[in-house]
Amino acid sequence: MTDTITIVGNIATAPEQKVLPSGVCVTRFRVASGTRRFDRQSSAWVDGPTNWYGVSAFRGLGENAARSLHKGERVVVTGRLRLRAWENDGKRGMEAEIDADALGHDLMFGVSRYERTHAKHAGPDEQPAPDPLSESTTGESGDAWAPPGLAEASFGDLASAETPY
Known part of the structure; x- marks a missing residue:
């Protein structure tokens, strides 16, 4: 079962692009998503707990993400949430992963410039779309x-x- 989720957070690791044996491009990175609230008693902003997500973007989205996103930038991620159990050297845990359907910069904290990319065609005999x-x-x-x-x-x-x- 997969659930759709949207998160806003900061890119915590440099996006890493790989090409799978099937020829599909995938870009992976981690996002730290936390809450912040104003505490009236102390008259200061207080950070809440941080949730960590692994994000994977495939095919064209992955190619564009590798060219557009960088560590430290604030992003909005929408995709399918998967929880994956892991075990390493006797330690166990759960990891939240998002297979991204859409990615973008959070424009609350900065500006971004959109540049349309053109679809690649498969072979020399085929005409591009x-x-x-x-x-x-x-x-x-x-x-x-x-x-x-x-x-x-x-x-x-x-x-x-x-x-x-």
């Missing part, structure tokens, strides 16, 4: 996110238009 933001797929305005037919419309035009409801 068209970039959805390229000139050929954009509307007349050049904006890939603009609805069709709104190339010449301005916000003023839209505000004065009658609503269908």
